[in-house]
Amino acid sequence: MNVKLNAQPTQTVALRGKEEGLEAKIAVGFCLFAAAIVGTYSGILFGENGLETVVAHHYDFWICVILGLVGWMVRSAGGHKGVIITITVLASFVVLTLHQEQLIRYLVLAALLFSIGIYGMCKSRNAVRVLMSIELMLNAVNINLITFARYVDPMHIKGQLFSIFVLTVAAAEAAVGLAIVLSLYRNTSTVDMERFNLLKW
Amino acid sequence: MEQQDTLAGLLALPCVESWLFYILSTLAICLAIGVIADRAIIRAGFLLIGVFGSISAIFLLLQAQFLALAQVMIYAVGITLVVVIALMLTNPRLEVEAPSIPYDDKAPPLMKFVNSIRRNIVLWVSVFSFVTIYAALSGETHWPLSSEPMPTDCVKTLGEALTTTYSIPFEFASVLLLAALMGAIMLAKNERKGEGADNLTIAEEAKNADSNLALQR
Numbered sequence: 112m113n114v115k116l117n118a119q120p121t122q123t124v125a126l127r128g129k130e131e132g133l134e135a136k137i138a139v140g141f142c143l144f145a146a147a148i149v150g151t152y153s154g155i156l157f158g159e160n161g162l163e164t165v166v167a168h169h170y171d172f173w174i175c176v177i178l179g180l181v182g183w184m185v186r187s188a189g190g191h192k193g194v195i196i197t198i199t200v201l202a203s204f205v206v207l208t209l210h211q212e213q214l215i216r217y218l219v220l221a222a223l224l225f226s227i228g229i230y231g232m233c234k235s236r237n238a239v240r241v242l243m244s245i246e247l248m249l250n251a252v253n254i255n256l257i258t259f260a261r262y263v264d265p266m267h268i269k270g271q272l273f274s275i276f277v278l279t280v281a282a283a284e285a286a287v288g289l290a291i292v293l294s295l296y297r298n299t300s301t302v303d304m305e306r307f308n309l310l311k312w
Numbered sequence: 313m314e315q316q317d318t319l320a321g322l323l324a325l326p327c328v329e330s331w332l333f334y335i336l337s338t339l340a341i342c343l344a345i346g347v348i349a350d351r352a353i354i355r356a357g358f359l360l361i362g363v364f365g366s367i368s369a370i371f372l373l374l375q376a377q378f379l380a381l382a383q384v385m386i387y388a389v390g391i392t393l394v395v396v397i398a399l400m401l402t403n404p405r406l407e408v409e410a411p412s413i414p415y416d417d418k419a420p421p422l423m424k425f426v427n428s429i430r431r432n433i434v435l436w437v438s439v440f441s442f443v444t445i446y447a448a449l450s451g452e453t454h455w456p457l458s459s460e461p462m463p464t465d466c467v468k469t470l471g472e473a474l475t476t477t478y479s480i481p482f483e484f485a486s487v488l489l490l491a492a493l494m495g496a497i498m499l500a501k502n503e504r505k506g507e508g509a510d511n512l513t514i515a516e517e518a519k520n521a522d523s524n525l526a527l528q529r
Binding site (some may be wrong): 207253262 | 326329330333337338342344347348350356360363371375376378379382383386388394396398400402421425438441442443446450457458462463468473488489491492493495497
């Protein structure tokens with residue numbers, strides 16, 4: 112089989128089946144990798160203190176991108192999806208935080224949990240899981256507030272105060288949200304987000 | 313008391329704190345991915361307890377003892393219990409994995425690439441949000457860090473602030489909780505309406521029974 116990374120649309124007519132999808136994925140992955148290399152190189156060439164900026168300050172980004180691409184390829188070759196995604200996220204997290212100071216580590220952890228919450232909130236179709244993702248995001252915000260209370264304002268710990276209020280609002284939101292889900296379930300006998308189209312026009 | 317002092321001293325070592333931080337954050341991240349990705353939603357509900365527990369341990373690392381315990385009580389026990397009960401009441405079904413943009417094998421590679429991006433747009437949005445926050449965090453070099461030690465009696469400081477400076481938000485929080493609980497009870501209360509409403513509900517259930525994957529098996 113003719114393996115070309117820059118497969119043209121006219122040539123792919125002959126290639127059918129699963130191999131073609133794999134080929135296209137690897138090709139796209141290679142394109143992204145090349146874009147990363149080109150970005151790094153152009154940063155070196157054109158940027159102000161280019162080498163320093165891109166390589167010394169953002170090399171961790173490129174390591175994470177490479178990690179993601181290798182994970183994608185392993186997935187295409189037939190690895191377990193959940194394990195690959197979890198390991199990729201964890202390794203990226205360690206790479207991004209290991210050289211930082213303590214404050215940034217906690218903030219990055221909160222940002223990661225917040226992003227996971229965004230993903231779950233938009234992607235999942237079960238209304239209860241959406242509520243769980245929202246709780247996750249509120250918790251990430253709490254981590255942020257308490258980190259600032261610990262490292263920036265340790266005398267008055269205002270961050271902890273505000274996280275108490277966040278906790279209160281989260282409890283109220285969970286109670287009302289779950290009651291709404293229950294009442295929706297009673298009326299439509301489903302908790303699928305795609306089928307709640309009562310207010311759709 | 314002496315034991316607490318040794319614990320605080322141990323935590324003050326940067327090495328110990330880093331190790332504990334990485335262990336706890338690994339737990340939290342893995343369980344959070346499990347919460348949003350596990351196919352059995354009831355298991356996701358129980359994994360949520362683990363996420364909240366590890367986050368409360370992170371609060372302990374940050375020397376917020378009161379909030380760690382409040383987190384365990386409110387989130388890990390209260391909210392998760394309510395979530396699990398709601399899951400049991402709503403008869404969780406298998407989520408149907410039907411992408412809105414079907415996988416077309418014959419499309420040209422560029423179109424396939426565009427389609428895969430459109431399918432995974434949520435993933436890219438969340439990755440983009442994380443990258444943006446991370447770039448902002450690591451680009452900032454002048455954090456107003458304070459080297460003062462934490463007060464030994466955090467709870468006292470919190471209580472004084474809550475009852476003096478922040479007493480009005482505190483009172484409003486209680487009103488909010490009362491209103492939310494009343495609203496939740498009103499919404500979740502099972503009202504018996506006339507016969508027409510009952511017939512409608514039964515008809516709806518019969519209509520939706522076809523789409524219930526759990527029943528079909």
